Amino acid sequence: MTDLHFAESLSRLGTESAFVVLARAGQLAAEGRDIINLGIGQPDFRTPEHIVEAGVKALRDGHHGYTPANGLPVLREAVAADLNTRHGVEVNPDNVVVVPGGKPTMFFAVMMFGEPGAEIMYPNPGFPIYESVIRYSGATPVPIALKEENGFAFSAEEVLAQITPRTRLIIINSPANPTGGVTPKDEIDKFVAGLADHPHVAVMSDEIYSQMLYGGRDHVSLLQYPEIRDRLIMLDGWSKTYAMTGWRLGYAVWPDACVDHVTRLCINDHSCVNASAQYAGLAALTGPQDEVRDMVAQFDKRREIIVRELNSLPGVRCADAAGAFYAFPNIECTGMTAMEAQNRFLDEAGVATVAGTSFGRFGEGYVRFSYANSAENILRAIERIRAIL
Numbered sequence: 325m326t327d328l329h330f331a332e333s334l335s336r337l338g339t340e341s342a343f344v345v346l347a348r349a350g351q352l353a354a355e356g357r358d359i360i361n362l363g364i365g366q367p368d369f370r371t372p373e374h375i376v377e378a379g380v381k382a383l384r385d386g387h388h389g390y391t392p393a394n395g396l397p398v399l400r401e402a403v404a405a406d407l408n409t410r411h412g413v414e415v416n417p418d419n420v421v422v423v424p425g426g427k428p429t430m431f432f433a434v435m436m437f438g439e440p441g442a443e444i445m446y447p448n449p450g451f452p453i454y455e456s457v458i459r460y461s462g463a464t465p466v467p468i469a470l471k472e473e474n475g476f477a478f479s480a481e482e483v484l485a486q487i488t489p490r491t492r493l494i495i496i497n498s499p500a501n502p503t504g505g506v507t508p509k510d511e512i513d514k515f516v517a518g519l520a521d522h523p524h525v526a527v528m529s530d531e532i533y534s535q536m537l538y539g540g541r542d543h544v545s546l547l548q549y550p551e552i553r554d555r556l557i558m559l560d561g562w563s564k565t566y567a568m569t570g571w572r573l574g575y576a577v578w579p580d581a582c583v584d585h586v587t588r589l590c591i592n593d594h595s596c597v598n599a600s601a602q603y604a605g606l607a608a609l610t611g612p613q614d615e616v617r618d619m620v621a622q623f624d625k626r627r628e629i630i631v632r633e634l635n636s637l638p639g640v641r642c643a644d645a646a647g648a649f650y651a652f653p654n655i656e657c658t659g660m661t662a663m664e665a666q667n668r669f670l671d672e673a674g675v676a677t678v679a680g681t682s683f684g685r686f687g688e689g690y691v692r693f694s695y696a697n698s699a700e701n702i703l704r705a706i707e708r709i710r711a712i713l
């Protein structure tokens with residue numbers, strides 16, 4: 325018989341429901357059900373072979389020890405060069421901090437600024453970890469409501485209007501999970517211009533889907549605004565772009581004022597990132613990019629299929645998905661709540677999706693479909709859902 329006394333803060337920590345759906349889908353599949361998984365947020369492609377080889381070679385070459393807490397210098401230089409190629413910006417490799425995935429950057433940024441009395445703004449519906457870690461830090465989460473009628477882009481005016489003297493950090497994410505929304509450049513311009521009146525506010529821009537935009541759209545990186553570089557944390561990584569979710573490798577560009585703090589957080593948390601994963605990440609950035617282009621072209625084809633087919637379902641309306649690999653249809657006219665739809669799609673149709681409410685309260689009435697699955701499976705999934713609707 326134990327009598328454990330857990331910290332009160334644990335009760336405020338949320339989770340990522342996609343992992344719960346994944347577990348349930350796996351359980352049903354183990355019982356012999358034919359489950360089509362449109363719930364998971366990871367590319368259904370293998371990591372390109374030359375990247376895998378670089379990771380294996382690093383192990384064979386004896387890269388078995390600790391590395392610098394902020395990442396291998398050669399990798400941080402490659403990140404800076406890649407950002408220069410993709411976004412046309414100068415980045416000092418000393419401002420790049422390599423971490424195990426995309427999530428640690430958000431955790432560290434929120435730990436750095438969040439405490440009782442502070443306010444942190446975050447997209448809602450949005451990646452659930454933002455709200456979870458803001459609550460965990462004791463700060464007050466202030467949602468930025470993303471609306472279907474704006475293509476799920478954020479409104480600069482609405483964000484700026486919510487800033488108070490207690491606002492410490494604003495989190496934005498474009499292209500976005502779970503909506504596939506992309507915030508247009510003129511809105512970002514307005515947002516950055518408005519920040520001039522609020523020098524006490526830092527920004528974390530989650531750009532993990534920066535290479536997944538469709539319909540001729542170009543990615544706008546917040547790094548392209550020199551006027552906020554001294555308070556911008558720009559998060560990106562390898563998980564989505566190079567189909568490397570399991571390698572656990574990501575990075576952020578931090579402003580000078582934060583670099584020592586985040587490095588200390590890294591040392592306290594994980595010491596440094598797995599060495600072979602970093603060599604694999606180096607090969608990813610410096611090697612051929614054609615497999616990335618092929619993967620994005622495939623996502624684009626599936627995107628067209630899923631948006632068209634979802635719009636053909638009774639009671640379902642799906643906005644054009646501009647980026648990432650998610651469609652976020654409105655299902656209100658089916659009469660189901662988001663959670664009912666998630667459960668019925670899984671239990672009755674054998675299709676795993678994620679209720680919009682898993683991404684915050686403004687996700688009610690929506691369901692997230694990931695199209696990181698074959699066109700054939702997407703079509704089968706839609707036909708099964710059509711049958712139950």
Ligand SMILES: Cc1ncc(COP(=O)(O)O)c(C=O)c1O
Pocket residue numbers: 365424425426427428451497500501530532561563569573574
């Ligand atoms: C918006 C967003 N940011 C960050 C992450 C986390 O990426 P990682 O798996 O590299 O931690 C995800 C993963 O789904 C995401 O959707």
